Amino acid sequence: MDFNFTEEQEMVRDGLSRLVREQYDWETRRKATESDAGWRPEIWSQLAELGILGMPFSEEDGGFGGGAVDAMVVMEEFGKGLVVEPFVPTVVCAGGFLKHAGTDAQKEDHLSAIIDGSRVFAFAYAEPRGRYDYADLGTTAKKDGSGYVLSGHKAVVIGAPWASHLIVTARTSGDRRDKSGVSVFIVDKSSAGIITRDYSTVDGRRASEIYFENVSVPADALIGEEGAALPLIERVTDEAIAAQCAEACGAMKVAHAMTVEYSRQRKQFGVAIGSFQVLQHRMVDMYTEYEQSVSLTYLATLRLDADETERKRAVSAAKVGVGKAARYIGQEAVQIHGGNGVTDEYAIGHYFKRLTIFDSEFGNIDHHLKRHMALA
Known part of the structure; x- marks a missing residue:
């Protein structure tokens, strides 16, 4: 199976990566989340101008003809920067309800406002x-x-x-x-x-x-x-789960990279702690968990348009696998960072928090294990 992304998707990835790197650095993000507003409306407007908010919608609905894979690309980059702007609630969830079951009048009224960034859900x-x-x-x-x-x-x-x-x-x-x-x-x-x-x-x-x-x-x-509406709700929330799995993959990738870099700088007994074999093994295990999560996320995203049973099985499998990996990578990252990992000034603790909360949204590991087994 070809897992290569299209040229347009790679361009979107590069553009978002640059935006997150240049305008969503750690200190800027921290100041925004601690402000009274708690987010940056100017970033939301910029995402609309770049066409990001319209990517998953068809051209007939005023979008750019993308779909779940495009949302996955976006969410992975958002995960790398711990972006707080409400892409999943507005674009994936509200947009999903409208594109799957909205009337022409509802789409004309609300989808256009979602795409241009003027309406948040x-x-x-x-x-x-x-x-x-x-x-x-x-x-x-x-x-x-x-x-x-x-x-x-x-x-x-x-x-x-x-x-x-x-x-x-x-x-x-x-x-x-x-x-x-x-x-x-x-x-x-x-x-x-x-x-x-x-x-x-x-x-x-x-x-x-x-x-x-x-x-x-x-x-x-x-x-x-x-x-x-129950089948519609389940379909839209499955799409949201797949998108958040991609977000978790982005966060896990950065958490692992931060941990490896820290292990090269932090010295104990006169040598970098990254030279200790036991820590090397733990960081390799983190990377393995991340790679498995990426594969599960790809599969879940590609199965969103399959029949109901196949879609639910793939999404629940991803939620379980990514949820376990997110918890493991977050905990290992904090432990290897030592006391620095739990201080508010260090970014790694905030990645740990986001990866921990991931498990509780749209059903935790136990819930999706039960759903997966019920569909066997």
Whole structure:
């Protein structure tokens, strides 16, 4: 199988690598995440100008005719710089719902705004009791005339403090945990009845607890068929998992390189610690885990357009393998750095935090092991 990237994809990779290297250096990123805003809107605008936000969308939808592989290339470079701007919530998740099930009017209104960078989305799906079950919903959407009224609580909504709009999952019929009766809505975050509590996450991003208190939304806010959105949610979240696996691969590559470089400089007993064979073995194991993660990510990305069972198996296998590797590489990197690895001034500790949090998003290792085995 040919794993070579196209000339256009290599150009995108080179351009993003240069942008991250020149405008997203460690100190600049640190100042941005510690600021009141928590991100750099000018970087988001620059990504729009470069066409990055429109890459995964078809030319008919106003994009540049790319797909999941293009998103993978972008996310790997973002992972190398620990980029916090909300590419996955806005482009992969919101864009995924719209391109797979949006009406022509919804695409015209929202996709164009996503592509030009003027509209930022967050994906509000997780709930305190949900435990990775997308059908376990306490949030409800009840019919009210031609529209709906939303009530409920969404937890750890990544990127919500920066968002103008939300993609919200809610139950329109049936009992809690029923596979049917799940729907998806586009909600303006400024709507009456929405209460948010914003906070910083341990890996430097921003998130919100969002409460919906009788929030009215029009009928055209519904994406896809009412009550039949669970397969759509699973498809979009699988695409998000593949993208985040690529991000983790980028972060792992840099964490390994930082560790190797540190081992060459740090001296103990008069010699560089990198000369100790036991540490050499550990760094080789880190590199092996990284390479295996890249292969799993490629496979998952290429299987996103396969049938449902094959897609889920490939994505869950990647989430398990990359999740284990991310945890291992992050822990080894911090340990080899010693006390420096846990100080806020050293970048490696922040790579460790991002790689650790990766496991908890869209299902952890245990969850995806169970899903993979259930599909065997």
